[in-house]
Amino acid sequence: MNRTKDEAYLSGVDAVCALDLPWGQLAGKSVAISGATGMIGAFLVDVIMRKNIKEGLGCRVIALGRSAEKARARLPYFEDEHFFFEEGSVISPNYRPSQPADYVLHLASSTHPRQYATDPIGTIRGNVDGLQNLLEYASDCGARLLFASSVEIYGQNRGDVERFDESYCGDIDCNTLRACYNESKRLGEAMCQAYRSQRGVDAVIARIARVYGPTLLPDDSKALSQFMHRSLAGEDVVLKSDGTQRFSYLHVADAVSGLLHVLLLGMDGEAYNLADEGSDIALRDLAALVAEFGGVKVVFDLPDAAEAAGYSKATLALMSGSKARALGWHPLYDIQNGIASTMSLLKGLL
Template structure:
């Protein structure tokens, strides 16, 4: 996605500004340093945009250290090279002994494989980002006294046992750990346990965000999640392809709401606590989601079997709805975009970005 076009798109900037205007204790970030792993990803890119925009609007002087494995990708996604209060460090956060070069006050570990083809083709890399990468950043946080946020996932709950409608933070679902697909959800579970271990032994302040399935205009072209593929195909004028009966029902979240939730947890969350980031207005069945995208783009929904590689990376969960009451009641967080508005807004921004003239 052309980064400069993104930041010139009024609809996109409006979404960023809504996050910047939230009644948060932004003063905690003033003159502080924030390290963000996975800074070129779907969530990381939007978060960097928010923090840099906040610097422009309010003079927050919050220094952002973006971590990523590819500097060329970073240059195309993050148009802040040469700007004050921004720096990029190239490298794998999972490399043995990795540590950012400068000390930080806050660390957000967002780097992770996030879609089926990655799980199926690089399960070792998936585990290493969630475990080795987190261990490196926990050790770094212990050394410099930083507060760390670990981006966990709805997938730590596994399959619904049929005893609840929604997962709250105390729910323990069912995961078959002896599968290829378990590389993701089991390593996220271990990551949460590691946060507790480093809190106990090293005194690290750590908070955990369990995030619903995220979408939005910063999604990457190679993202193989179902909704991402629906959006990509519809933007190309192609029919939306449904690779199952579509009866799975999941919680979704627009990236702007995901980032606002992360900031609530980072700045207001209680040390050691985990918080679900989900909204009932974005709970939807997959076939209805496909229909929503297709209708908004004037195309059809067609069925096609997934190839073996795709199928190996798919979640086995068929009902995964999250209870977001804890974040709402304790932190004052709430999502601002239901699924219909979020899809419409995402398509609007992406269409604008595909137009050489911008928005």
């Protein structure tokens, strides 16, 4: 089923469209989005295109991705005059989109454990080479760039705080395979500062909590994604640890609304956490929540070697979202209604 024809899905998109944001800043402008077919990218494209269709925003979307075939399956806008898809890899040497943009969002990244473990080089290059290409592009266009960073840049909680604010620096062992993700995200943030200083690029950073939602991709190997896939298939949810880890989660609609707040209202050079206390939960409680929806059980099993190599070692990674809230951002979903909504939508869409 096409999600953009599903009224329940569109109600979530419309909720973001209805937010009190300076939408006029996007009117008649062009927005380039890498990773446009990903979980967050697809929802963001849906929001902008919905705003175009219903309210005449006139914002041109330049969707960047590696596969036109995948894009046609994920983004049903190829016949719309405000939508442009450009096939290519952002990590290719000297990559540039063919047309200028006023805003650039770098969302393309490896995002789950099997990718980190099986393609660590590609993980690093997406966060570093891809970002550099888009920073050069933003410099050429005079565009504002938003870099989608991650809670993972904080590493392991040292035990001295309950929540990470934007000034916190935790422990990361950089001499591991798994460091390909968090260290390259850290470097990406430093690159934004370097391009601000030397090239005058206007750049903002969004550090995003663990995201879930109805635009979930079928090959996503993150724990919550696997929980959902199994539960929807009527299979027991498999927990590959004791489940005592406590993390911040975020529904994709709230991730997108947060990105829009940072893009349109954030201060040049600043980083903003996108997280909400109402979506903090222990992994075992999250597994139980998903299992209950599917009428299945939670079982425990050890990960295979490829999965284990890609897993985060963090056991406590809660974020403070107060800085983003000061921009006027307020999440629409807590973890309970976010999971219920997502599972209901996925069941219908699948």
